[in-house]
Amino acid sequence: MTLQNRVTPWGEIVAAPARGRLMGNRGRLHGPDKRLGKARWRGKAWISCVLDFKERHREVMAKQSYTELFFSDEAVAIAAGHRPCAECRRVAFLRFRAAMARAFPELGPAPRAADMDMLLHAARTSDAPRARVRPFDLPRGAFCEGPGGEALLIWDGSAWRWSFGGYTPFSLDPARERDVLTPAPFLAALNHGCGLDLQPDLSGKVDD
CATH class of the missing domain: 2.30.30 (SH3 type barrels.)
Structure with a gap:
């Protein structure tokens, strides 16, 4: 069964056979049958993670675990509203935090992840029309x-x-x-030197 855990640049979670280059989560969204319910997020910490970290192994969509989501690359991850994980992507997280501090001085010189997540979540869930x-x-x-x-x-x-x-x-x-x-806060971070840790493959080759 192709699981519904691939994420598009619109932030939608769909079933697709393509492999991802980053993993992330928004909390537990699936049930015992590994199918998604109606919710598309649980909590405000939407993150993106590397696929291989400290030889940890996970069963995808295990019971009582968060729902593993997969992204083509980091540009897709941030378009979908996911920031770098502070543990497995520490360097990318610190670069993102520094860019957010420059873009939003009210967060302070070294913003807490929770404070950034509040700002990011407000942008993700806003009813305002897209810019x-x-x-x-x-x-x-x-x-x-x-x-x-x-x-x-x-x-x-x-x-x-x-x-x-x-x-x-x-x-x-x-x-x-x-x-x-x-989302606007991610645009601001890109404009203030965030950059991408995992760049897209622009070779022009498309997998069948």
């Missing part, structure tokens, strides 16, 4: 929505169409505004 900007005004690693509803990664002045199989180049009008998928 619209010219696509190439977005920072490297951000996503916007294309004219046909595609998820488009912006990277060094180019647009790339995302799918679970990989990225392909996409021609985009630079003057026309598009809906932004990456």
